[in-house]
Amino acid sequence: MPLRTKATxxxxxxxxxxxxxxxxxxxxxxPDGPVVAPTAYxxxxxxxxxxxxAVPADNPxxxxxxxxxxxxxxxxxxSINSTVACASCHRQELAFTDGLAxxxxxxxxxxxxxxxxxxxxxxxxxLTWDGAASSLETQARIPIQNPVEMHQLLADGVxxxxxxxxxxxxxxxAFGSSTITEDNTLKALAQFERTLVSSNSRYDRFRRGDxxxxxxxxxxxxxLFTTHPNGTLRGGxxxxxxxxxxxxxxxxxxNGLDRTFADLGLGSQTSRxxxxxKFRVPSLRNIALTAPYMHDGRFxxxxxxxxxxxxxxxxxxxxxxxxxxxxxNDPRQQSFTLDLTTTEKAQIVAFLRxxxxxxxxxxxxxxxx
Amino acid sequence: xxxxxxxxxxxxxxxTTVLFTGCGKKTVEPDAPTTSSFAIELEPVVGATDxxxxxxxxxxxxxxxxxxxxxxxxxxxxxxxxxxxxxxxxPDSYYLFDAATPASTHLVxxxxxxxxxxxxxxxVGVDDAHNNAxxxxxGLNHSNDLYWDWSSEYVCLxxxxxxxxxxxxxxxTFDIGGAGVARTVAPAFGPNVLPVKDGHVPxxxxxxxxxxxxxxxxxxxNINFATTYSVESGSAWAPVIADNYAARMFTVEHVHAN
Numbered sequence: 218m219p220l221r222t223k224a225t226x227x228x229x230x231x232x233x234x235x236x237x238x239x240x241x242x243x244x245x246x247x248p249d250g251p252v253v254a255p256t257a258y259x260x261x262x263x264x265x266x267x268x269x270x271a272v273p274a275d276n277p278x279x280x281x282x283x284x285x286x287x288x289x290x291x292x293x294x295x296s297i298n299s300t301v302a303c304a305s306c307h308r309q310e311l312a313f314t315d316g317l318a319x320x321x322x323x324x325x326x327x328x329x330x331x332x333x334x335x336x337x338x339x340x341x342x343x344l345t346w347d348g349a350a351s352s353l354e355t356q357a358r359i360p361i362q363n364p365v366e367m368h369q370l371l372a373d374g375v376x377x378x379x380x381x382x383x384x385x386x387x388x389x390x391a392f393g394s395s396t397i398t399e400d401n402t403l404k405a406l407a408q409f410e411r412t413l414v415s416s417n418s419r420y421d422r423f424r425r426g427d428x429x430x431x432x433x434x435x436x437x438x439x440x441l442f443t444t445h446p447n448g449t450l451r452g453g454x455x456x457x458x459x460x461x462x463x464x465x466x467x468x469x470x471x472n473g474l475d476r477t478f479a480d481l482g483l484g485s486q487t488s489r490x491x492x493x494x495k496f497r498v499p500s501l502r503n504i505a506l507t508a509p510y511m512h513d514g515r516f517x518x519x520x521x522x523x524x525x526x527x528x529x530x531x532x533x534x535x536x537x538x539x540x541x542x543x544x545x546n547d548p549r550q551q552s553f554t555l556d557l558t559t560t561e562k563a564q565i566v567a568f569l570r571x572x573x574x575x576x577x578x579x580x581x582x583x584x585x586x
Numbered sequence: 587x588x589x590x591x592x593x594x595x596x597x598x599x600x601x602t603t604v605l606f607t608g609c610g611k612k613t614v615e616p617d618a619p620t621t622s623s624f625a626i627e628l629e630p631v632v633g634a635t636d637x638x639x640x641x642x643x644x645x646x647x648x649x650x651x652x653x654x655x656x657x658x659x660x661x662x663x664x665x666x667x668x669x670x671x672x673x674x675x676x677p678d679s680y681y682l683f684d685a686a687t688p689a690s691t692h693l694v695x696x697x698x699x700x701x702x703x704x705x706x707x708x709x710v711g712v713d714d715a716h717n718n719a720x721x722x723x724x725g726l727n728h729s730n731d732l733y734w735d736w737s738s739e740y741v742c743l744x745x746x747x748x749x750x751x752x753x754x755x756x757x758x759t760f761d762i763g764g765a766g767v768a769r770t771v772a773p774a775f776g777p778n779v780l781p782v783k784d785g786h787v788p789x790x791x792x793x794x795x796x797x798x799x800x801x802x803x804x805x806x807x808n809i810n811f812a813t814t815y816s817v818e819s820g821s822a823w824a825p826v827i828a829d830n831y832a833a834r835m836f837t838v839e840h841v842h843a844n
Contacts, residue, residue, distance in 0.1 A: 467729045491641060543755035
C-alpha cells in the first residue's frame with residue numbers, strides 16, 4: 218500500500234466532514250432557525266510580547282465565545298450556594314486578585330493558597346500554583362469543583378445554566394447549540410481569560426521605546442532587577458526567573474521560604490520528592506496591586522518580598538533553586554545573602570511599581586457585564 | 587512506533603471506502619515518495635552513567651562532586667552529509683533538549699530526501715542570524731527558559747545543580763550564552779550509515795555527556811567548582827565551557843536502520 222499514513226488520514230477526515238455535510242442537509246431542522254457561525258476574534262499581541270501559546274484547535278476564540286465566557290466568569294450560579302463566582306476571588310480592580318492572603322470560597326471556606334492574578338494567561342504553558350493544568354480549558358474546572366472554592370460539580374452548574382432563560386441562547390450563538398455542555402462552559406471561560414491582556418504599564422511603554430516612561434530612579438531599579446551580580450556588577454538577580462516582558466520564565470521553583478513544606482506545590486502534582494516546595498514562578502505584572510504575596514500570601518508588602526530574597530532565604534530548604542544560593546553582591550563573592558543596600562532594595566520596589574497597568578484594571582471589556 | 591504509524595491508516599481506510607460510496611468522490615494515489623523521516627535519540631549521561639536529575643551525585647576526575655537539577659540546550663541547524671559530500675540542511679530545524687522532559691530527547695525529522703547519509707552536524711545554540719527578539723520557531727519559543735529578554739538573545743545551554751565543593755552557596759548555575767558562544771558540532775559518524783527510505787524511520791542514538799562541560803583535554807579549560815560555580819551572560823568562562831562541550835559532549839553511539 219503506497220499511500221502515506223498522513224495523507225490517508227487527512228483524506229479520511231476530509232471525507233468524514235463531507236459525509237457530515239450530506240447528513241446535515243437531509244435531516245436537520247432547528248426550530249430556532251439556522252445556526253449562524255460565530256465571529257472569529259483575533260487576539261492582538263503587544264509588540265513587546267513573545268508569541269502566545271497555541272490556542273487549542275477545538276476552541277477557536279470568537280466574539281460570541283468571549284461574551285459568554287465573560288458572563289460565566291461573573292456567574293455565581295456555578296457555585297454550590299450561588300454566592301461565589303470566579304470574579305469573587307479575581308476582582309478586576311486588583312488585577313483579578315482578592316486582596317486576601319488565602320482565597321475564600323463558599324461558606325467561608327479558606328483555600329491554603331492565594332488567588333492568582335489573571336493577566337496574560339494566553340502566554341502561560343502551565344496554570345495554577347502547582348501546575349495542575351496545562352490549558353485554560355482544563356484549569357477552569359478546578360476552582361468550580363474544589364470544595365474550598367466554588368464546591369459544585371460542573372454538571373450541576375451546567376444544569377442550572379440550562380434552566381435559565383438567557384444562557385441557552387448565548388451558548389447557541391457561541392457554539393451552535395443551545396444544549397449546554399461542560400466542555401462548552403469551560404471553553405467559553407477559557408476564551409474570555411485569553412483576552413485578559415495587560416500590556417500598558419509604564420514599563421511596557423519603556424520597552425516599546427519611550428525612554429521617558431521610567432524615572433532615572435526606576436531605571437536604576439530595572440538594572441538591579443535584571444542583573445545577576447558577580448562581585449563587580451551589582452544586581453537583585455530577579456530577572457533570572459522573572460524574565461522578560463511577562464516577568465516569568467514559566468518554570469517552577471523553590472524560592473527558599475521554608476525548611477519543611479505545609480504545601481508540596483509542584484510535588485503534589487508530580488509525586489516527585491525533588492519537586493516538593495516548588496511553585497509556579499508568577500508574572501510580576503501589576504504586582505503592586507496583588508498583595509499579599511507568595512503562594513500562601515505570607516508577605517504583606519513588596520518591601521517584605523525584597524527583604525526575603527535579600528536576607529531571609531532558607532538556604533537549607535530542600536530543592537531550593539540554585540540561583541538563590543550562589544548569588545551575592547559581596548565583592549569577594551563569599552556572602553550567603555544577596556547583600557543589597559537599603560537604597561537598592563527601594564529602587565527595585567520602585568521599578569516593580571512601574572509594572573502596574575492602570576488601563577487593564579478599568580478596561581470595560583473585562584468588567585461585570 | 588509501528589502502532590503510531592499504522593493505527594490512523596487502519597481507521598482511515600475503512601472510512602474512505604464507506605465515504606467514497608456515500609459521496610461518490612475519487613482519490614488519486616500519490617507517486618512513490620522521494621522523502622522520508624529519521625529520528626535522533628538523545629541520551630543524557632554523566633561519564634559512564636545515565637543522567638538522573640536531582641537524586642544522583644556524580645564526581646569529576648578531580649574529585650569534585652555534584653548533582654544536576656537542570657540540563658537543557660538548543661539543538662539547531664541540522665545538516666546531513668552523504669558519502670559524496672553533498673549536504674542536506676534540514677529547513678527550520680530548531681529543537682529544545684530538556685533532560686526534565688522525556689519527549690524532548692526523541693526528535694523526529696520529516697521530509698528528508700531519501701538516501702544514505704554518513705555524517706551529521708548541528709549547532710548548540712542559535713546561529714547569529716536568528717539570535718534575536720523576533721525569531722521563534724520550533725524549540726525557539728521565548729517561554730522556554732532559554733531566552734534572555736532584556737538582551738533579546740537565546741541562551742545556548744543551561745545547567746544547574748549543587749556541589750559541596752562549590753564556592754559560596756554550594757550551588758552551580760551555568761547559563762551559557764551571549765555573543766560568539768554558539769558552537770557547530772559534527773560528531774564522528776564512524777562506519778555508521780543513516781538509510782533514509784520510504785516506510786522506515788532509522789534512528790541515530792547519540793549520547794550527551796554532561797561531564798564534558800567541566801572537563802577538557804586542555805587543563806586550563808577544566809572547571810574548578812571552588813572558583814567557577816556561577817557563569818552568566820558576559821562571563822569569560824561561557825565560551826570556554828562552550829568549547830568544552832562542543833569538543834566532547836556528543837557521541838554517535840549507533841544507528842538503527844529500522
